[in-house]
Amino acid sequence: MSVDLTVVVPAYNEEQRLGPTLDAICAHLGADPGRWGTWELIVVDDGSADGTADAVLAAAADEPRIHLVAGDANRGKGHALRLGVLASCGARVLVTDADLATPIEELDRLDKQLADESLTAAIGSRAHPDSAIEVHQRRVRERLGRLGNRLIRAVAVPGIKDTQCGFKLFDGDKARTAFADARLDGWGIDVEILQFFRREGWPVAEVPVRWSHQEGSKVRPGDYGKVLFELVRLKARAARRVRVRRVDLAVAGLFLLGSVLLYKGLWADLDHRYLADSGQDQNQWEWFFAVTADNVAHLRNPLFTTVQNFPDGVNLMANTVMLGLSVPLAPVTLLFGPTVTWALVLSLGLAGTAVAWYWLIAKRLVRNRWAAAVGAGLCAFAPPMISHANAHPNFAVLFMIPVIVDRALRLCEGKRVVRDGVLLGLFATYQIFLGEEPLLLAAMGMLLFALSYGLARPDVARAARRPLLKGLGIAAAVCLPLVAVPLYWQFFGPQSYHSVLHGDNAGNSPLAFLEFSGRALAGDEARADPLAMNRTEQNAFYGWPLAGLVLAIVLSLWRLALVKALTFTALAAALLSLGPKFRIPYTDVVLPGPWRVLAHQPLFESVIESRVAMICAPALGILIALAVDQLWATRAVDGDVDIDVDVDVDRDAPDRVRRTGVGAGRARNVGAAGDRVPDLSRTLGLVAVALALLPIVPTTMPTRDRPEIPPFIADGRWKSYLGEGESLVPVPLPDPGNAEALRWQSATTGRDFPVPGGYFNGPWGEERIGIYGAPPRHTSRLLRDIRYGAKIPPIGPNWQAQARADLEYWRAGIVVLAPQDNAEALYTAVTKLxxxxxxxxxGVWVWEVRGRS
Incomplete structure (x- = not known):
């Protein structure tokens, strides 16, 4: 049943004045049928001892749109309102007292205010400067009431001047959600509902109204004390027990299970298994976690170390060490080792990111929790995220991004700009210590969305501009002092650099968006690998079925400003990710890309442009959530329960949202019992979503055996060979292609011995261009080439002199050759050098070089 307006009147022993009240309401609504559309009037008899119920039934005999909901006993106004609102069907719900202290004509004011699509409730306010108090209470009573109201505002809902006026107009669906969550049976329910709206971020406006004190009113000054008591008791109960929906727990559990299953090969044997597609990144990240924990334990500078790239060292702030996690997880690393930290960060980080997107989508965009779960699953487990989840937790652990997005949206509402600005600054600060590049990409995505949404809804943009800019200024004022020293160290400290060389082929191919990633359920490594830099940089690969489904969703929901903005954001990000230039597939035509404008700008010059396509993941995830939410809308009839969902998912148009609550004890027959009505189009739509997502479902991360640490390192025998200030020189030196020596440090107490070379980002040349690894020296380049199959050149006095110079630069104490490919040739070369x-x-070959020239 579709109803435009429901009026709910709670009544207790109101036999005498209920008839005129119902007549007045019906007369007002019937005077302008075109404005109010279909309406209903629900009176809730809260266990009256007089003829209240008979008065309602008498009125209903003349007006069938009047319905009676009868309570079993007198339990209070809150209980009566809850019954009435949950029995309502209206797209909007007005609650008003039986005495009509606020005349029904004031509904016009509230309705006009609620027509502003950014609002979800308009409440009558006697404290508004434009309100008119036509008949006052006695002076003492009025003063006591004002004092009580001030106390309530201070305790529960600061900012709302009049919580207790009984004349309130709500978005019907949100009202039913709020009243279903309410627990208070007395007068305090008004405050509880307003608290719920504020907690959910649903805007509420106070509207000036006419009000007259009515003789026989059941509200007494002492009732304000009862409200305070109820609120304090409710707050204490909430502090003892955080209420979480079962579906939320189920969704979070599924995300965690899915994440653990992805890494089951790693978890099965943390001591001996290695993520096969991570290259040398697992060794690097375990080293990051280990060295950070060691710095924390010994109170060293967490922004720098010389344990790697000795003696020059590594600027840790200029590398992705994720201090926001590596520091608080230092006890885990010290107790259980860095591999456990690595596995925990990946597994919990992916699940936490999915839960954060689920929270944001369910809170702000859709009402069906499973629709939010589907969308969040795509946001967090999209192919680009899974590709990075092999090796780059800073791009997979993104749980702060939805939180930052939500806080930016709160700023647009303009309610608590200072508080929200401060929190946004703190959240951004923490994200900087999780990953700066993901924050930059998120900011790009938010800017693209804001610009496109502003073009679609200039009225919303105008209203949001001032509080948003003010809040962003406050956020910057909070964030910048907190990160000033770390960022100075990153950009100007020792071993800092100003950009990173990625080569000329770092953009996406247009074909990559339609292909499946190598580790997707329908993926093929032979087809995917040529379209990406490597398996940790498959930054598109959404697949052609998902592309086709999203196109259909966009066409069907194009009328919605939200869909237009999401579409523009995804397309713009995809285009930027193609790089400074790109080739049209299957042709020799090369076109310039928009990224060329940003490629050499500060900050952007270090970004791998193909990663910009990761912005598409949340945009596509939200589009899928919107579609599933609409497809899941259904109609069911079951006894006295009437559920009728007709959802337009755009939050820009709340007046189009129609969803009834569950009727409780209604005195009218709404239909016979029945099951959910089948809907072929809905079923086909959900099947289409499943078929589009199934091919990109990630498969378990493959693992391989990792080499054993030589006993010379594992047993600590190296200690008798190294003096203070000397380094251990592995053969070949660790670099981005072979960083096993870093594991020697991170997996043992070997963090006490430094090594030259390594796998990190550092400067190269006079211009301090960022490169991966240490600037090569003649000896390190020679040993690396031999390791990968090059012939040993003639080694004479010149090469030997160069080796002595390089070893002196590295302050070498010993040279160590472990078993590996081409170990015999390496042994010969080192012996000659x-x-x-x-x-x-x-288990290794050792050359002592201490004191030798």
Missing amino acids: LGRDGKPVG
């Missing part, structure tokens, strides 16, 4: 044979110790 040093002019002596190595000594086998603990």
Whole structure:
């Protein structure tokens, strides 16, 4: 049943004045049928001892749109309102007292205010400067009432001047949600409902009304004390028990289960398994976690270390060490080792990111929780995220991004700009210590969305501009002092650099958006690998079925400003990700890309442009959530329960939202019992969503055996060979292609011995261009080339002199050769360079160079 307006009147022993009240309401609504549309009037008899119920039934005999909901006992106004609102069907719900202290004609004012699509409730306010108090209470009574109202505002809902006026107009669906959540049976329910609206971020406006004190009113000054008591008791109960919906727990559990299953091969044997597609990144990240924990334990500078790239060191702030997690997880790393921290960060981080997107989508965009779960699943487990989840937790652990988006939206509402600005600044600060590049990409996505939404809804943009800019200024004022020192160290400290070289082929191919990633259920490595830099940078790969489904969703929901903005955001991000230039598939035509404008700008010059396509994931996830939410809308009839959903998912148009609550004890027959009505189009739509998402479902991350740490390192035998200030030189030196020596440090107490070279971001040349690894020296380049199959060149005095110079630069104490490919050739080369044979110790060859020239 579709109803435009429901009026709910709670009544207790109102036999005498209920008849005139119902007549007045019906007369007003019937005087302008075109304005109010279909309406209903629900009177809730709260266990009256007089003829209240008979008066309602008598009125209903003449006006069938009047309905009676009868309570079993007198339980209070809150209980009566809850019954009435949950029995309502209206797109909007007006609650008013039986005495009509606020005349029904004031509905016009509230309705006009609620027509502003940014609002969800308009409440009558006697404290508004434009209100008219036509008949006052006695002076003492009025003063006591004002004092009580001030106390309530201070305790519960600061900012709302009159919580207790009984004349309120709500968006019907949100009212039913709020009243279903309410627990108070007395006068305090008004405050509880307003608290719920504020907690959910649903805007409420106070509207001036005419009001007259009515003789026989059941509200007494002492009732304000009862309200305060109820609120304090409710707050205490809430502090003891956080209420979480079962579906929320189920969704979070499914996300966690899915994340753990992705890494089940790693969890099965943390000591010996290694993510096969991570290259050397797992070794690097375990080293990051280990060295950060060691710095924390010994109160060292967490922004720098010389344990790697000795003696120059590594600027940790200029690398992705995720101090926001590596520091608080330092006890875990110290107790259980960095591999446990690595697995925890990946598993919990992916699940936490999905839960955060689920929270945001369910809170602000859709009403069906499973629709929010589907969308959030795509946001967090999209192919680009899974690709980075092999090796780059800073791009997979993004749980702060939805929180930042939500706080920015709160700023647009203009309610608590200072508080929200401060929180946004703190959230941005924390995200900087999780990952700066993801924050930059998120800011790009939010800017693209804001610009496109502003074009679609200039009225909303005008209203949001001032509080948003003010809040962003406050956020910057909070954030910048907190990150000033770390950022100075990052950009101007030792081993800092100003950009990172990624090469000329870092953009996406247009074909990558329609292909499946190598680790997707329908993926093919042979088809995916040529379209990406490597398996950790498959930054598109959404697949052609999802692209087709999204196109259909956009066409069907194009009328909605939200859909237009999401579409523009996704398309703009995809286009930017193609790079400074791109080739049209299957042709030799090369076109300039918009990224060329940003490619050499500060901050953007270090971004791998193909990663911009990651912005598409939340945009597509939200579009899918909107579609599933609309498809899930259904109609069911079951006894006295009437559920009728006709949802337009755009929050820009709340007047089009129609959803009834569950009727409780209604005195009218709404239909016979029945099951959910089948809907072929809905079923086909949900099947289409499933078929589009199934091919990109990620498969379990493959793992491989990792090399054993040589006993020379694992047993600590190296300690007798190294003096203070000396380094251990692995053969070849660790670099982005082979960083196993970093594991020697992170998995043992070997963090006490430094090594030259390494896998990190650092400067190269006079211009301090960022590169991966240390600037190569002649000896390190020679050993690396031999490791990968190059012939040993003639080694004479010149090469030996160069080796001595390089070893002196590295302050070498020993040179260590572990078993590996081409180990025999490496042994021969080192022997010729040093002019002596190595000594086998603990599974490795060792050359002592201490004190030798």
